[in-house]
Amino acid sequence: MTDTATPAPGSRAAKPLKILDAARELFLMDGFSATSMDAVAKVAGVSKATVYAHFSSKEELFAAMINAECGRTWPEITSAEIGQMAPIPKLKEVAERYVRFITGGYPVSLLRVVSAEAPRNPALGRIFYDNAPGAGRLKFAELLRHADAGGLLRVPDPLHAADTFFAMLRGDIHIRILVGMPLPSEAELTAHAREVVDRFLKAYRP
């Protein structure tokens, strides 16, 4: 299974990776239909026949790209060092990280293309969901269960509370970014995250 390791630049398996890189860049920027296999080949620095030697169709290349991106290790919104914090700083740190994460260009682009193709390829939507938002909510619900057990919060339905927490953090901002409106300033983002944590604590206070 040496193929799964990152290959050296000159090695054989370097080309499929270059193709996937090019596919990511173009599909995420222009969407599925507006991206041509010619463009992918050009950006990858290979011939179009080589692209087809590794991915039998445009649909398959797109699916492979989405799978690869969803399989990535997403930034650890709820990481190990957070586990050691006290509950309230923990919430604040998660909020801060999540807001930064969802306003990043890359997750926005990924959501855009996945949602655009979802009517024709719901399987990819499911993969995206399970790996990105779905994974985060499960972890965070666990954190809320602990906060409940510790008596800090009263959370009868941790999964729904996790959804509410992240939804509040996305707020209006996420939709605005999705439709191409300008990003709020860093200060506004921080203020937003803090306000949301305060409201969330109040809403789930015992």
Add this chain to the structure above:
Amino acid sequence: MTDTATPAPGSRAAKPLKILDAARELFLMDGFSATSMDAVAKVAGVSKATVYAHFSSKEELFAAMINAECGRTWPEITSAEIGQMAPIPKLKEVAERYVRFITGGYPVSLLRVVSAEAPRNPALGRIFYDNAPGAGRLKFAELLRHADAGGLLRVPDPLHAADTFFAMLRGDIHIRILVGMPLPSEAELTAHAREVVDRFLKAYRP
């Protein structure tokens, strides 16, 4: 200005409307790039040359369609009869309507195509935002200002609170639908709306 009224089926201006109808159907289903002008002409029941006689390019037709859709009267989430209700039933009614609205196929499709084209056409994103989510939040913020004045809630930033309210209602559900996952049952939707209203009231209690 007789052109602005709905023309009779046989009249001259009926064709531009048929073209716009076809454009809406196809663009919302397949996205901008995957929709061909041939298909629009076919669905509209006219020749392609006629399409170009009214809309000088594919981009212009798309923009005209988005403009027309955003200019529509959106369902009155905050309508006149709601204005007569007591504050809490008012919130519940708005919540119920909003959840039904955003889970409808049509608003989801519109958001999908607008967000997909937003990187290349931010002006359309702005039009969409100002007419749909943007208009709703302004109205609802007004409602919250009244609730604050009446002493029911304590809302220092009504606009942010309105964003929070709608974001909580979108919750995880909106993302799931965007990426093509199945809709929750009617009962789940109702339970969700009620839970959110309760949490919101608690979070903004004086």
Add this chain to the structure above:
DNA sequence: GTCTATAAAGGGATAGAC
């Protein structure tokens, strides 16, 4: 596996008749 060259189909847009 990788290339160049090309097939076969479909795309946006227009000319010219009525």
Add this chain to the structure above:
DNA sequence: GTCTATCCCTTTATAGAC
């Protein structure tokens, strides 16, 4: 305004040489 027919380019995908 509306049609038919067509131009010209791009697209996906493959054939065949190395």
